[in-house]
Amino acid sequence: MYNILRKNIYKDDNFILGGIFSSGFIEIKGNGFHLTKVIKEAETKRVFGGHLQEVFQINGKTIFLGRSLGAIIYDHSTKQKKEIKDSENKSIFKYHLLNNKVIAQSENGQLFYLTKNDWKLIKKPSFLKKYLPSQLLQLQDENIFFITKNGKAFIRNKEDQKEVISISALLNAKDNQNIKLKIQDNNIFIKLNHSIVVYSLKHKRILFIKEFEQSLYDFTLDKQGNIWLSTNDGVYFIETNTPFYAQTNKNKIKSRFYDNERIIDIKLNLTDLIITENRQERRINGIGKLRTFVTxxxxxxxxxxxxxxxxxxGLVEKIYDKGSYNVLRQKINNDIRYYILSNSNLAILNAQLNLLKEEEIERFKYSQSSILYQNNILYSTIRKVIRLTLSADGKRIIKNEQLGFPKETFLAFRLQEFNNNLKVNNAYGIFEIDASNNFKTQEITEHIKNLTKDSSGNYDVYFSFAHFIDNNTILTTPAYIRSNNDQNLPLLLQKNKQGQWRANYTPFMHFEKSFVLDLIKNPKGNYEFITKDYIIEYNPTREVNTDYAFKSYIRDVLIKTIKTDATDKKQIRTSLADSSIYTSHTHNKSPTELNYQYNTLTFTYASDSWAAYKRNEYSYQLIGQDDTWSNWSKEQKKEYTNLREGTYTFRVRCRNIYGTISSVATYTFTILPPWYRTWWAYLTYSLIAIFLLLGGSIGYGRYRTRQIRRRNQELERVVEERTEEIRTQQEELKTTNEELVRANQRIQEERDEKVKIYLQEATDATAKLQEIRQILSKEGAE
Structure with missing residues (x-):
């Protein structure tokens, strides 16, 4: 069992863990850890009497302290430890760290301080002897915060000490022996037996209280100011870097009202009224559906x-028989008037609550809110705001009219007065009512710099509830948080020096999806979101660090291996199983080379940003495979399959709810090629290719020689055949030529013969013609 958990100031991401069995240093990465033991169980029994009482770190050393002055000093530079024996005085000692000295305080008030080798008695008078503090914490400027044995808390400076009454009120003298104190960022963290308290030195008030049923042992703080708490049933994480404090809505209340020291709650069923005073509850019911409480x-x-x-x-007395929504009051000429608003009447009562008159008004089914301002009663229905103007004596209604709005309205209006000005809001906007200009309305939220609008001209955020924190700041929330779109969140509307409104979501990024029943301001000046499941108190003055540095971690790297199941002797089954080759919390060096069969890798990752850590988003990239970073996703696992051989670097980063991006975590590995793509395989392939080329070249040469020889032979045969063919053709041509010559001679002879015949015939014909001419000439002469 461990009873001490402290941050190791000499090493980042390292803590001191101490207990009965062993003590040492624990290194945390992601969600894993590695414990380096410094003190074993036997040493705890021998030096500390079986109980480790306290641990301090000063001057490069860690000092482990037992109940009766036994101590083990561990030197971080030499990594050596030295024992200081237990005192013969069997008193149980308290230990304090004051001015860089370890002080031991016995039950009878004796004081000792630790030297290099022993304890020395302090004989001089001291405030320690006077007050016998059970716990002490040194602050800045040599101031000291301490808690006395009888349960009083003080802050001591050089001149005097002042009691911190708010803390003293929480302390129980019987149970203040197990108190633990720490300081960070000007806040004192106090662990009691069953609660954790955070006190602001700057604001001089308690910022945070959380109670536990479990017994609390010890706690430590991370860089973000959050608490890691060890209890009798495990370790708890408490986020304190937030302006919110949430408690379960165990009574299922719908509305809350504060009446001095009393809290008045109306339950969701609207029939039970719970009055809480001095942590005692009293219930009232049977008087109808409850609507409001007014004082x-x-x-x-x-x-x-x-x-x-x-x-x-604690008793109720009916003063008006009709169902009502509100009671308003005003003073007129030293006289008091009360006005009871019902769904069809306005009842006017005097100071003695006697009914003076009932005035009829327009009937409505439901009124969200009403207010009395400058002798005018304004009340809202589902989609209207009605103004009732009263007479000078306040005894009757002289005017009844509906207020106009510059844009479409949506759901019920809520009216409020701030700095003597009327404000009204509904889901679509926040408006100011100018009473001096006939109650004309003007939208305050018409131009908000960083809010987007839909196609109808309405913002993507609803303003269902609104409270003016000051002239330049409005707290507003939708009824349905994170409905329709993930940005439908509460926000602060803040006005800059130029008078322009701007939306600030940052404080409310923690909010989960929920339904807001009411938003009220409590006597401490904080605001309470009443939802179905929780009552969330918001402190607008609480400074929250949203721009802190944080880290991403690669938690595990897994590969697929073959798992053999031989339980069934008849049939051996094999399957793929994940096998880890790297875990963030171990110190083994991960293998940089993986055989090709392990080319499917799975990476899991996380970060140490604990603000609403379930909504952290991650982006990853495998250099060598992915060209760019992936899209942001809440997924904390990525698998790559069938990667080719090569060197890869997987890197991952985280973006928290505030938009801050972490450092990048990396893991580099090499996948070896399969045997058939290794260098020696390629060398073998080359040699085989060379041998094949040489052998093929020789064989091919021989083959070509044979082919050429056969070709030459074939060509010779073809030439002989062609030559013979030509010789035959020549002889045929010669014979044909001779025949042609002879035929030509015959033709010539025949032609010459025919020509002679033709000439002879022509001559004969000519002679005959000559004879005929002569004859004709003779006859003509006659």
Whole structure:
């Protein structure tokens, strides 16, 4: 069992873990750890009497302290340890670290300080002897915060000490022996037996209280100011770097009202009223559906569906029989008027709560809110705001009209007065009512710099509830947080020096999806979001660090291996199983080379940003495979399959809810090629290719020689055949030529013969013609 958990100031991401069995240093990475033991169980029994009481770190050393002055000093430079024997004085000692000295305080008030080798008695008078503090914490400027044995808390400076009454009120003198104190960022962290308290030295008030049923042992703080708490049933994480404090809505309340020291709660069923005073609860029911609680001086009014009641000494008395929504009051000429608003009447009562008059008004089903301002009653229905103007004596209504709005309205209006000005809001906007200009409305939220609008001209965020923190800051929230779109969140509207409104989501990024029933301001000046499951208190003055540095971690790298199941002797089964080759919390060096069969890798990763850590987003890249970073995703696992041989670097980063990006975690590895793509395989392939080329070249040469010889022979045969063919053709041509010559001679002879015949015939014909001419000539002469 471990009873001490402290941050190791000499090493990042390292803590001191101490207990009965062993003590040492634990290194945390991601969600894993590695413990280096410094003190074993036998040493704890021998030196500390079986109980480690306290641990301090000063001057490069860690000092482990037992109940009766036994100590082990571990030197971080030499990594050696030295024992200081247990005192013969069997008193149980308290230990303090004051001015860089370890002080031991016995039960009878004796004081000792630790030297290099022993304890020395302190004889001089000291405030330690006077107050016998059970716990002590040194602050800046030599101031000291301490808690006395009888349960009083003080802050001591050089001149005097002042009691911290708010802390003293929480301390129980019987149970203040197990208190632990730490300081960080000007805040004191106090661990009691069953609660954790955070006190601000700057604001001089308690910032945070959380109670536990478990017994609390010890705690440590991380860089972000969050608490890691060891208890009797495990380790708890408490986020304190936030302006919120949440408690379970165990009574399922819908609305809350504060009445001095009393808390008035209306349950979701609207029939039970819970009055809490001095942590004692008293319930009232049977008076109809509860709508609101109003207090004026010593009068407390309950408005219900069955009438209006006065609450006195835990009893109720009905003063008006009709169902009502609100009771308003104003003073006119030293006289008091009360106005009870119902869904069809306005009842006017005097200071003695006697009914003076009932005025009829336009009937409505439901009124969200109402207010009395400058002799005017304004009340809201589902989609309207009605103005009732009263007479000068306040005894009657002289005017009834509906207020106009510059844009479409949505759901019920809520009215409020801030700095003597009227404000009204609904889901679509926040408006200011100018009473001096006939109650004209003007939208405050018309131009918000960094909010987007939909196609209808309405913002993507609803303003269902709104509170003016100051003239330049408005706290607003939708009824349905994170509905429709993930940006439908509460926000702060903040006005800059130029008078322009800007939305600030940052404080509210923690909010999960929920339904807001009411938003109220409590007596501490904080605001309470009442949801179905939680009551969330928001402190607008709390400074939160959202720009802190944090890391990403690669938690595991897994490969696929073949798992053999031989339980069934008849049939041996094999399957793929994940096998880890790297884990962030061990110190083994991961293999840089993997056989090709392990080319499917799975990476899991995380970060140490604990603000709403479930909504952290991650982006990764495998250099050698991916060209760019992946899209942001809440997934904390990535698998790569069938990677080719080569060197790769997997890197991952985280983006928290505030938009801050972490450092990059990397893991480099090499996948070896398969045997058939190794260098020696390629060398073998080359040699075989050379031998094949040489052998092929020789064989091919021989083959070509044979082919050429055969070709030559074939050509010779073809030439002989062609030559013979030519010789034959020549002889044929010669014979043909001779025949042609002879035929030509015959033709010539025949032609010459025919020509002679033709000439002879022509001559004969000519002679005959000559004879005929002569004859004709003779006849003509005659």
């Amino acid at each position: 004026y001086d010593n009068l407390r009014f309950l408005c219900t569906s069955s009438g209006t009641y006065i609450l006195k000494n």
